[in-house]
Amino acid sequence: xxxxxxxxxxxxxxxxxxxxxxxxxxxxxxxxxxxxxxxxxxxxxxxxxxxxxxxxxxxxxxxxxxxxxxxxxxxxxxxxxxxxxxxxxxxxxxxxxxxxxxxxxxxxxxxxxxxxxxxxxxxxxxxxxxxxxxxxxxxxxxxxxxxxxxxxxxxxxxxxxxxxxxxxxxxxxxxxxxxxxxxxxxxxxxxxxxxxxxxxxxxxxxxxxxxxxxxxxxxxxxxxxxxxxxxxxxxxxxxxxxxxxxxxxxxxxxxxxxxxxxxxxxxxxxxxxxxxxxxxxxxxxxxxxxxxxxxxxxxxxxxxxxxxxxxxxxxxxxxxxxxxxxxxxxxxxxxxxxxxxxxxxxxxxxxxxxxxxxxxxxxxxxxxxxxxxxxxxxxxxxxxxxxxxxxxxxxxxxxxxxxxxxxxxxxxxxxxxxxxxxxxxxxxxxxxxxxxxxxxxxxxxxxxxxxxxxxxxxxxxxxxxxxxxxxxxxxxxxxxxxxxxxxxxxxxxxxxxxxxxxx
Amino acid sequence: xxxxxxxxxxxxxxxxxxxxxxxxxxxxxxxxxxxxxxxxxxxxxxxxxxxxxxxxxxxxxxxxxxxxxxxxxxxxxxxxxxxxxxxxxxxxxxxxxxxxxxxxxxxxxxxxxxxxxxxxxxxxxxxxxxxxxxxxxxxxxxxxxxxxxxxxxxxxxxxxxxxxxxxxxxxxxxxxxxxxxxxxxxxxxxxxxxxxxxxxxxxxxxxxxxxxxxxxxxxxxxxxxxxxxxxxxxxxxxxxxxxxxxxxxxxxxxxxxxxxx
Numbered sequence: 001x002x003x004x005x006x007x008x009x010x011x012x013x014x015x016x017x018x019x020x021x022x023x024x025x026x027x028x029x030x031x032x033x034x035x036x037x038x039x040x041x042x043x044x045x046x047x048x049x050x051x052x053x054x055x056x057x058x059x060x061x062x063x064x065x066x067x068x069x070x071x072x073x074x075x076x077x078x079x080x081x082x083x084x085x086x087x088x089x090x091x092x093x094x095x096x097x098x099x100x101x102x103x104x105x106x107x108x109x110x111x112x113x114x115x116x117x118x119x120x121x122x123x124x125x126x127x128x129x130x131x132x133x134x135x136x137x138x139x140x141x142x143x144x145x146x147x148x149x150x151x152x153x154x155x156x157x158x159x160x161x162x163x164x165x166x167x168x169x170x171x172x173x174x175x176x177x178x179x180x181x182x183x184x185x186x187x188x189x190x191x192x193x194x195x196x197x198x199x200x201x202x203x204x205x206x207x208x209x210x211x212x213x214x215x216x217x218x219x220x221x222x223x224x225x226x227x228x229x230x231x232x233x234x235x236x237x238x239x240x241x242x243x244x245x246x247x248x249x250x251x252x253x254x255x256x257x258x259x260x261x262x263x264x265x266x267x268x269x270x271x272x273x274x275x276x277x278x279x280x281x282x283x284x285x286x287x288x289x290x291x292x293x294x295x296x297x298x299x300x301x302x303x304x305x306x307x308x309x310x311x312x313x314x315x316x317x318x319x320x321x322x323x324x325x326x327x328x329x330x331x332x333x334x335x336x337x338x339x340x341x342x343x344x345x346x347x348x349x350x351x352x353x354x355x356x357x358x359x360x361x362x363x364x365x366x367x368x369x370x371x372x373x374x375x376x377x378x379x380x381x382x383x384x385x386x387x388x389x390x391x392x393x394x395x396x397x398x399x400x401x402x403x404x405x406x407x408x409x410x411x412x413x414x415x416x417x418x419x420x421x422x423x424x425x426x427x428x429x430x431x432x433x434x435x436x437x438x439x440x441x442x443x444x445x446x447x448x449x450x451x452x453x454x455x456x457x458x459x460x461x462x463x464x465x466x467x468x469x470x471x472x473x474x475x476x477x478x479x480x481x482x483x484x485x486x487x488x489x490x491x492x493x494x495x496x497x498x499x500x501x502x503x
Numbered sequence: 504x505x506x507x508x509x510x511x512x513x514x515x516x517x518x519x520x521x522x523x524x525x526x527x528x529x530x531x532x533x534x535x536x537x538x539x540x541x542x543x544x545x546x547x548x549x550x551x552x553x554x555x556x557x558x559x560x561x562x563x564x565x566x567x568x569x570x571x572x573x574x575x576x577x578x579x580x581x582x583x584x585x586x587x588x589x590x591x592x593x594x595x596x597x598x599x600x601x602x603x604x605x606x607x608x609x610x611x612x613x614x615x616x617x618x619x620x621x622x623x624x625x626x627x628x629x630x631x632x633x634x635x636x637x638x639x640x641x642x643x644x645x646x647x648x649x650x651x652x653x654x655x656x657x658x659x660x661x662x663x664x665x666x667x668x669x670x671x672x673x674x675x676x677x678x679x680x681x682x683x684x685x686x687x688x689x690x691x692x693x694x695x696x697x698x699x700x701x702x703x704x705x706x707x708x709x710x711x712x713x714x715x716x717x718x719x720x721x722x723x724x725x726x727x728x729x730x731x732x733x734x735x736x737x738x739x740x741x742x743x744x745x746x747x748x749x750x751x752x753x754x755x756x757x758x759x760x761x762x763x764x
Binding site for chain 1: 528529532533536555556559560562575576579580582594595598599601614617618620633636637639640641642644660661663664689691692756757758759762763
């Protein structure tokens with residue numbers, strides 16, 4: 001069938017600069033560039049280009065430019081390029097369209113409508129360079145009251161503290177499974193977690209034997225497919241996370257296509273190589289909050305009550321009520337993944353149309369748990385599209401204890417958000433398990449970039465806290481008085497629990 | 504600890520007897536873990552009444568005899584221990600079990616053997632819904648589950664490996680199409696054998712019926728022989744072996760192959 005799809009990007013090459021070194025041909029995993037020996041020039045099949053910028057950045061003479069195709073469908077306000085192109089594609093393929101990364105539709109990003117407070121005259125700001133500002137974050141169940149024993153002038157804590165996580169920053173690395181990404185990515189994130197004193201979630205595809213040495217900084221995940229889950233795995237992690245859903249595909253299971261299930265991945269997932277690795281949409285032993293409690297306590301029994309158990313859900317319409325149930329089911333941490341949360345592969349229609357923004361979910365869940373008097377029983381992790389340190393600070397002011405970053409960590413490593421993770425051809429060597437392409441991601445280099453990113457954000461978080469006159473991130477948690485809204489309706493402000501700027 | 508120690512009725516050499524009457528599951532399981540690491544190798548537990556997770560999280564070999572009705576998730580994540588239940592078991596029996604043996608002298612509830620990747624489960628009576636859901640095999644690990652009676656709907660759902668054998672010894676209901684619908688729905692690995700007939704209408708669309716060959720019959724014979732070593736049954740072993748068996752296998756190991764583009 002002749003394709004009616006327009007090339008989305010056009011690759012231009014400055015032939016005067018081009019030295020025919022063929023690096024672009026080697027670097028492109030989508031087969032865009034080829035050498036025309038008869039003419040002694042390098043040519044491009046623009047229709048294959050995904051604008052991942054690999055060739056642009058690796059061309060030693062900066063000869064390549066990738067630009068959007070100016071020949072566009074005759075789009076209008078209602079029928080945009082994307083909708084027209086999707087229909088043409090589906091008319092040719094007859095299948096549901098896949099996509100990678102998070103929802104890119106122009107729904108309101110509330111982070112950009114929230115502004116932070118700062119001290120002026122009547123209360124002094126703190127300079128983080130000369131005064132310590134504490135950003136250490138404990139995640140887990142907190143006691144309602146603390147009781148102390150006194151005697152001989154010593155004061156001792158009598159209350160037993162439940163097992164928890166101690167992170168030196170409120171930034172943790174979100175779940176990305178071995179299979180969705182390769183071992184180099186896992187190693188880089190695990191090492192970065194160790195260096196930053198934080199945690200890396202290994203996702204639902206099991207934990208590679210080489211990474212068990214970092215397990216004090218690893219959160220192990222249990223999803224409906226139960227891949228790689230045995231006693232050794234459960235006891236290796238610093239915490240266990242039950243994955244109910246993810247922001248990119250709420251209510252949808254996952255499947256790693258058979259061609260990505262290589263020998264290594266099959267061994268870590270403990271399944272036969274070459275078969276589809278299916279994570280059914282529900283856990284078939286969980287159809288209720290009571291059933292969730294059963295799995296939470298099965299995991300606690302399996303680890304002898306030594307580790308906090310987290311439950312991750314996608315932010316959906318009734319998240320607040322669900323979160324209340326999760327807290328009462330015995331979870332120590334609740335992870336909320338908003339509509340911008342990313343994925344290695346999801347049906348595009350789900351990614352772009354299901355779920356709610358994380359800002360609203362965090363605010364309503366925090367509010368609900370406070371009203372019910374059980375906020376101390378769980379920690380909240382906000383996840384899904386956290387782009388910079390201001391998003392982190394705003395999330396914490398709205399009521400989160402910490403955030404997960406996934407996309408941001410990958411961008412630090414090299415990801416350019418081309419959204420083709422599901423093809424397994426990631427030219428940056430991230431969302432691929434091809435042994436050759438995976439070599440492009442050097443774990444040593446990637447780990448340094450991620451560590452640098454977290455270090456940079458930590459500095460900025462301290463700057464923002466200091467400006468608000470706070471010397472501890474604890475003082476910011478759920479402190480919505482430090483936020484003001486701009487360009488939001490009364491109802492939006494009410495749900496966020498935030499005043500209008502000027503009030 | 505005193506509550507725990509009070510329920511130990513006998514403790515000698517490497518064996519213990521426990522009265523689980525009104526002992527909360529956390530304490531019962533803590534006691535089992537403590538006994539097993541201290542060299543106890545067999546434990547008989549009496550008056551079991553709904554205590555969950557029996558056999559979970561044990562790190563040393565142990566044989567557990569359960570008298571009464573154990574609660575949900577019996578042997579969840581179990582790794583090599585052996586459990587004999589003289590009564591019925593509830594839901595989630597053998598959940599994500601890695602290795603070991605569970606023998607139930609009664610019925611089991613729903614999702615028995617969920618995501619089980621090794622070991623064996625033998626059930627004398629009937630099993631509930633979604634039994635063997637997402638069972639998987641890997642390397643030299645191949646889980647096996649034999650149901651003496653009938654199984655509920657969605658048997659072997661999402662099954663990715665291992666063997667389920669349903670003998671239908673508790674009556675003719677198992678052969679009635681109403682009693683077992685959607686067998687092997689989402690199946691992409693493993694094998695299900697059912698004694699008797701199964702109507703195609705009952706099948707999940709990802710599973711298909713295949714003729715049994717000599718290898719299958721040999722395997723079925725061995726499994727039935729093993730099954731008979733655990734239970735006293737009215738029917739003779741030869742009578743069961745002589746019967747016809749239906750073999751159910753996945754249509755493809757890639758059920759989602761053409762869904763997405």
